Amino acid sequence: MADTHSVIGTKNKKGQTFTDTWKLMNEAPRTPSFFTGSEVIKEALRRASCDVMIAYPITPQSEAAALIGELFAEGYIGDYFRGESEFAVMSQCAGAAFGGARVFTTTAGPGTMRAMENFPMWAGARLPIQMIVTCRGINSPLSIQPDTLEIAYLLNTGMLVWHAETAQDFFDWILKGYMVSEEPDVHLPLALCCDGFFVTHTKDVVNLTPADMCLPPYDPYRSPVPCMDMECPPVRMMRDPFVMKSNYISYATHASWQQEVWAAVERSRKHTIKWLNGLIETENTDAEVIIVTSGTAVSQGREAIRLLDDEGIRCGLVKIKALRPWPGEEIREATKNAKHIIVPEFNVTGWMAKEIKATIPNSERVHAGPRVCGGMTMPPEIIVSEIKTLLGMRTMSLAGRGS
């Protein structure tokens, strides 16, 4: 059986040195590089010691998925192919993970929705697959533009769900994600989300770890459930399959397993805090007004804060990094002084504001907006305008918004 400790310091077939992940992420030298988000995904995968990647074209993740194919051709990935649909791809990922492989895939919008049946199955089967979700519109009429509605559907699957703001987050979190996902007391899939186009198709300076260092390989024998490779004894699992039984024992078995999956999400909290340096990031939490959100809405929030600062209005910020596990305690603490909690979002329903309202005391403080959707951008000015209106200040009329 594989022992990950024994391979540290040795080289893989591409000449990369298996490196302790903590050292790789926190101590190894970093090189600033100017890349698109898609290229950053490829560079993270180059260092991820990934066994199997399965691809399918859908905008805006197609480029990243194809670039990883190039990595396969160069010999950095064990196997790679194009599946026939997202539903099939996510099942192929499951098969590879059942067989003990470290698995990676990418999807977006309608693809996420098409594959949805797989996600609670992944979590229930305790498969630590990593799936990049480059969010886009899912509604009809057809839209390929950024929109985060699909994240709302992932929140109750039992998967870990993280929401990256920048390409740098993406690079670091892809590698760190496996470390959290593959912990024996977690062993759950991770949906690593970003806002399509804004992150995937824009160039940014990203500090990369050395290309000749890579993660230690996945050890499937640390899994809390048996790896399906016939390398451990195949005993019959139960006398009668519970699916056919209508009795207390069968219901209790299913119930306890669901509870265990969610307990594993909870247990991921300590690992996530360690690797992401907290589930949230905060600025100026003593301010009366605080913007709380995730993804690129955070970037827009930062700009709004700068504009407000120019006018002498102080505003705080909470960047939510992990949505599952949900940083309830952290958000309560960070917003305890706030009179107004502003939640800008890139979706029509405002799922983030609902989550926050359900988390904090005096939830009337939450202002669910501004929201844009269907690919509209969110100029910082509309966040500024919303905040000033809340504070009873006169605000400039914005084109198309009445006010």
Place this chain on the structure above:
Amino acid sequence: MSKERIKISEDLYDIMPSDYQDLVKSATYGKEDRGWKDIGNSKELIEQHSLCAGCPESMAFRYILASLPNPEDTVMVGSTGCTSLVFPMVAVHNIHSLFGNQNAIASGLKRALSVRFPGRTKDVVVLAGDGATVDIGLDMTLQAWFRQEKFTPICFDNELYANTGGQESGLMQKGFVAKMAPVGKLFDKVRLPEIARESGCHYVVQCTVSKPSLIEKVVRNAVMIAREIGPTYLQLYTPCILEIGKNSMEGLQEMRDSEKPTERFAYKEYISEPAKQLLAEVSAKDKEKKAAAKQLASQGA
């Protein structure tokens, strides 16, 4: 895996379930000439089943598990349906995940095993009903063949959705009156064996499970060809006696009646040229072995 892996610590032996003790004592992992004749003489790799009394699928399960050429390194994939009631009692690693995605699971699994165990044989065998294979999962069945995935899908064709109570399926005969086909099924039984051949399968057999020796032969062939060359496909008639109005003891006769040369389950076989060559090589090697054994025996005498 070798049989060594399932040995029990002596201190724990008496508290292990008796079926596990039996697996260690007399299962046929690693036995090169294992087959249907081991049934009754050794521990089977299936421990009971919760199918209906007399269900031909239970016979099929026993014959297939007795015939796998390499159970110690075989992983099976199932789907939702009557088969998923049996798999928890099978002593070969097996996966149930969703309904209809079995060939997608097997594609990922086979590739993962190939990456993780280069140079070692790890067979993947899929076992699913006709609804899973032909209706909800047809896309993934065909695409696995197009991609030349090296595993064996076996379809238990009972010509309807048995586990949900006898609804129309694509492999049902035209005209059959069933749930969801209230005026009789309006289109022909889907010709999946022909489609399998055209989709790139190297070995396709359609038959019933009335003869264990035949099942042993086709299962061995299908697994070996899939291992060496590319996809194979077995479509086995396992009638749902409950839903076609038969009694528990009538399953075998139903299969015998349906496999007559003029009937819809007459034996049908397709073997590609590379597969023919492989089978010839295997058979030549077997003959050599037998001749050598015979010679050894005569020398001993």
